[in-house]
Amino acid sequence: MDAQLLTFVFVGISFSLYIGIAIWSRAKSTSDFYIADKGVNPIANGMATAADWMSAASFISMAGLISFLGKDGSVYLMGWTGGYVLLALLLAPYLRKFGQYTVPDFIGTRYYSDAARLVAVLCLIFISFTYIAGQMRGVGIVFSRFLEVDIELGVIIGMGIVFFYAVLGGMKGITYTQVAQYCVLIFAYMVPAIFISILITNNPIPQLGFGDQINGSSVYLLDKLDQLHFELGFDPYTSNSKSTIDVFFITAALMFGTAGLPHVIVRFFTVPKVSDARKSAGYALVFIALLYTTAPAVSAFARVNFIESVQEVNYDEAPNWFKNWEQIGLIVWTDKNDDGKINYSSGTALKGAKPNYNDKIGSYGQRLVTNENDLSNPNEVYIDRDIMVLANPEIAKLPNWVIALVAAGALAAALSTAAGLLLVISASISHDLMKKTLMPKINDRQELLFARTAAAVAIIVAGVFGIYPPGFVAQVVAFAFGLAASTIFPVLFLGIFYKRLNKEGAIAGMLSGLIVTSSYIIFFKFINPELNTAENWIFGISPEGFGFLGMFINFGTAIFVSAFFKAPPQRVYDLVEDIRKP
Numbered sequence: 001m002d003a004q005l006l007t008f009v010f011v012g013i014s015f016s017l018y019i020g021i022a023i024w025s026r027a028k029s030t031s032d033f034y035i036a037d038k039g040v041n042p043i044a045n046g047m048a049t050a051a052d053w054m055s056a057a058s059f060i061s062m063a064g065l066i067s068f069l070g071k072d073g074s075v076y077l078m079g080w081t082g083g084y085v086l087l088a089l090l091l092a093p094y095l096r097k098f099g100q101y102t103v104p105d106f107i108g109t110r111y112y113s114d115a116a117r118l119v120a121v122l123c124l125i126f127i128s129f130t131y132i133a134g135q136m137r138g139v140g141i142v143f144s145r146f147l148e149v150d151i152e153l154g155v156i157i158g159m160g161i162v163f164f165y166a167v168l169g170g171m172k173g174i175t176y177t178q179v180a181q182y183c184v185l186i187f188a189y190m191v192p193a194i195f196i197s198i199l200i201t202n203n204p205i206p207q208l209g210f211g212d213q214i215n216g217s218s219v220y221l222l223d224k225l226d227q228l229h230f231e232l233g234f235d236p237y238t239s240n241s242k243s244t245i246d247v248f249f250i251t252a253a254l255m256f257g258t259a260g261l262p263h264v265i266v267r268f269f270t271v272p273k274v275s276d277a278r279k280s281a282g283y284a285l286v287f288i289a290l291l292y293t294t295a296p297a298v299s300a301f302a303r304v305n306f307i308e309s310v311q312e313v314n315y316d317e318a319p320n321w322f323k324n325w326e327q328i329g330l331i332v333w334t335d336k337n338d339d340g341k342i343n344y345s346s347g348t349a350l351k352g353a354k355p356n357y358n359d360k361i362g363s364y365g366q367r368l369v370t371n372e373n374d375l376s377n378p379n380e381v382y383i384d385r386d387i388m389v390l391a392n393p394e395i396a397k398l399p400n401w402v403i404a405l406v407a408a409g410a411l412a413a414a415l416s417t418a419a420g421l422l423l424v425i426s427a428s429i430s431h432d433l434m435k436k437t438l439m440p441k442i443n444d445r446q447e448l449l450f451a452r453t454a455a456a457v458a459i460i461v462a463g464v465f466g467i468y469p470p471g472f473v474a475q476v477v478a479f480a481f482g483l484a485a486s487t488i489f490p491v492l493f494l495g496i497f498y499k500r501l502n503k504e505g506a507i508a509g510m511l512s513g514l515i516v517t518s519s520y521i522i523f524f525k526f527i528n529p530e531l532n533t534a535e536n537w538i539f540g541i542s543p544e545g546f547g548f549l550g551m552f553i554n555f556g557t558a559i560f561v562s563a564f565f566k567a568p569p570q571r572v573y574d575l576v577e578d579i580r581k582p
Contacts, residue, residue, distance in 0.1 A: 006404035007147065014408045015161055017180050018415075022165030022173040030447050033170030034101040034427050040175050040270040046283025048175045049267045051182035053084065053284070054291055055417035056138025059185055060410050064388035066299035070229070070237040072247070073299065079251040081292055083258020088281035091259060092268040094496045096277035097579040101269065102424070103262045103488065104432040110495040112572055113503035114437050119510050121428045123487040124262050126514070129465060131261075131480035132421045136466025138414040141386055142407055144328045151328070155466040158415060159459050166419045167455045174419045175270060181412035186290055188409020192393045192402050193294050196301045199396060210297035221300055228307050233346035237303070243534065249545030256551055257481030260489030263420040266427070302388045305395045310342045310381065315364045318342060321394035326367055329357055330384035333366050336373050340364055347377025355382055418462065426455035479521055482547025486513035490554040499576045505562025512557040517550030
């Protein structure tokens with residue numbers, strides 16, 4: 001059976017499972033819709049949290065980034081993993097003790113202010129839509145490659161599936177769907193990793209194969225990668241190219257951003273007791289570690305296989321996967337020296353950030369682009385980093401069923417996070433904006449209708465972002481982390497551990513973090529990308545790491561402004577004391 005037919009079968013079975021779970025766990029009340037009626041078992045919540053957390057960025061893009069960035073890509077591993085530890089230790093148990101539905105609910109109550117609640121809703125929607133763009137883009141890429149449809153149509157199919165189980169089941173439906181999605185995605189990630197580890201190093205454990213010798217040779221895998229990089233003009237795979245301060249700030253922004261992500265925080269509201277929140281955090285860490293400790297090995301395997309399978313190969317004899325990805329516009333070969341051979345090396349193949357296809361075919365059968373060649377270097381290959389994990393089984397010539405399994409796993413990862421984000425957006429609008437602020441007299445049934453309508457609208461907006469994404473999946477997601485670090489994390493942390501912080505300080509802090517961080521990122525990423533170099537950055541901090549500085553601006557502004565206004569009322573002091581008790 002060919003890979004495409006198998007992909008239809010695997011994806012069809014997994015989608016049927018998700019839809020079946022959504023029907024079985026249909027939300028009947030706002031409590032079901034927002035927090036699954038606080039009835040989720042800690043182990044199930046740990047698996048759902050892991051699926052919620054391991055998005056398209058983790059499954060599809062992270063290994064691709066590490067594969068191209070080498071040691072510099074480790075900032076994503078350290079930042080995302082460390083952030084989860086911060087969340088589990090500093091915020092999750094206390095927010096579960098608070099016992100309400102949403103993050104803005106906590107902020108609105110703790111800071112006794114509807115204005116603070118609304119600012120939190122604004123920040124949360126901004127973060128969630130930024131994050132969800134990457135997920136929907138990942139869905140589109142998987143569909144376009146493995147089901148041979150346009151990326152745009154792939155995004156629309158993904159929107160339809162998420163619409164069904166998120167709108168119907170709410171948090172209850174999403175939770176049990178995410179449990180199934182975790183099983184699918186982790187199996188899909190580990191199986192090809194084990195296969196390729198055996199093929200390259202004869203070691204069945206990828207984490208150990210990463211540091212092992214090449215099969216039939218005394219050369220270690222990383223030494224071989226360094227040698228290949230040297231021959232092709234790249235920096236050594238195991239070296240750093242980023243400055244120490246930038247690595248530190250990016251890692252910190254990802255850590256504190258993780259701890260401020262609303263769709264992860266809200267998962268801890270679904271368990272019966274505070275102690276269950278701690279247990280589910282522990283289970284989630286174990287489930288997440290399985291994928292995160294495997295990613296560096298997958299990256300290295302993919303890098304070696306990619307270089308060896310295309311370098312100095314005649315285009316006519318190029319492997320099928322190369323031409324398949326070229327057909328959907330994620331690989332470009334431009335024959336700079338007109339020798340008919342693929343030459344992959346350091347430097348950019350084309351001028352411009354993205355290839356622009358003109359629907360013409362070159363003399364060797366390759367797709368042509370309107371971009372001018374970048375003649376400052378000999379590299380002839382443009383490759384979208386997001387395809388490395390998806391293409392990895394094909395590059396390694398694994399069986400078709402493994403290729404189909406990876407497609408199903410990637411879709412599970414992207415859809416699980418997208419669904420969690422959509423629920424956060426819909427809950428913020430229906431509960432915090434409508435019920436708590438604008439229309440406090442609506443009943444439970446009306447609020448549920450608002451929640452489902454908001455989820456439907458959010459899916460449409462997310463789909464538009466997925467079709468017109470502002471960057472690579474992981475880069476877009478990095479934007480969301482910077483904003484979460486500079487807006488949500490400080491106000492939650494101070495809300496629990498600094499009783500003197502009042503509503504004026506909290507609002508000023510969130511707004512300052514949001515404005516400063518988003519301005520910096522938008523300026524360098526979207527308005528003047530040609531200036532996005534180390535010599536132009538403030539203190540040498542890249543846009544990916546600026547959220548950490550934005551977080552301190554938030555902290556400083558909040559505490560400074562707070563000092564000029566009245567202290568919070570006694571009931572807020574009592575509330576903070578209560579949620580601190582174990």
